Amino acid sequence: MVSQLMGAVVRGILVALLIALPSIIVPGHHSDSSQVVALLGIFLGFLTAIEYASVYPSLVEFRDAPPFNRIRYLSLLVMVTLVSVIAGDFETPSILARFTHAVGTVIGNAMDFPYSPVRLFVLALPADASASVVDLVRVSAGLCYLISLVSLAIFMIILRMGHWPARGVSFNVWVNLPTFDPTAGRDVVERLTRDARLNTILGFLLPFVAPVVMESTSSVFQGFTIESPQTLVWTVCAWAFLPASLFMRGIAMGRIAYLIQEKRQSTIAEQDGLLPA
Structure with a gap:
């Protein structure tokens, strides 16, 4: 306790x-x-x-299934820290800020190719945006999107190695998915699989759709100026973090559906006497 x-x-x-x-x-x-x-x-x-x-859980999912939330927190922490350092470079230059900006410039230029999420995010800026703001957005978006991809890859590696959920520990669906009611609707495996696919699709499409929505509501980007860098920090980080979080959630729910189905098949096999007692 x-x-x-x-x-x-x-x-x-x-x-x-x-x-x-x-x-x-x-x-x-x-x-x-x-x-x-x-x-x-x-x-x-x-x-x-x-x-x-x-x-008793209320909102936080996968509370007792580390390192799901730890990976998400660390990825957002790195995003916020790096983008804040780069944004602060315009007012108080430092060696760390210059180095981070230089590395981010390389990453941002590499990821700024036609039809990429970074290119779409940059194009969502107002037409009268200054070159410094465009450069800042490109660098920040490239860094954050790369971090989101790395965090997703780390979770996939942990999943493939069989370390999530932890072996030998029972997975409580109610505690780890408090907003998911396993007793409502159709079969729980079908619903988990459906939600997993929906989250994965949303996670894939959101980086492409969000800039289009932002561009159509241009007032969102009126705060994208050097005088309000915190708006830039949170907007870019949210744009990169939310899709990766949805992707991870979809993969995790698919994994839980697979484990439940595997447990059912094992139980049926034991009842039919196909497995040794």
Whole structure:
């Protein structure tokens, strides 16, 4: 109980730190926005601590199935940190910021090819955007999209190695999928498979669809200026993180459906006397 409570507190602090990172790293932010960010960080950190300290789950999925949420958190943390460092380079240049910007420029240019998500994201900028803003968006989008692909690849490797869910540990569908009702509707395996495919399709399409939606609602990009770098940080990170998160969720739900189906077949075989007692 004590270890669970301590773990919940640590997770809450880490979430609050993640929310506050752009305000800490990027200089020149306003005091009003800092207060809003601080309140938001405290609120989300408090909710995270309550979620992990409680016996009964509410919203957080795969709570007891590491390292699913750890991979997602670390990927978002790296995205926010790197983009904040690059955005801060315009106001207070430093060796670390220059190095990160140089590496990001190489990655961004490599991923900025026709019909790529990065190219579509850059094209969604207003026509009168300055060259510095375009460069900043290209570098940030390229870095974040690469990080999302790497995090997805890491989860796939862990899955292929058979380390998720952990061997020898029972997987509680109710705890790890609190918003999924296994007793409602049709067969649970069919519903898990359907949701897995839906999440995978959304994860694949979202990086391409989101820039089109943003371009059609040009007011979203009015905040894309050097004077408001925090808008850039969170918009780019959300654009890259949400599709990867949906992709991971779809893969995870497909894995759970496969394990349930495998368990059913094993139980049927035992009942038919096909397996040794």
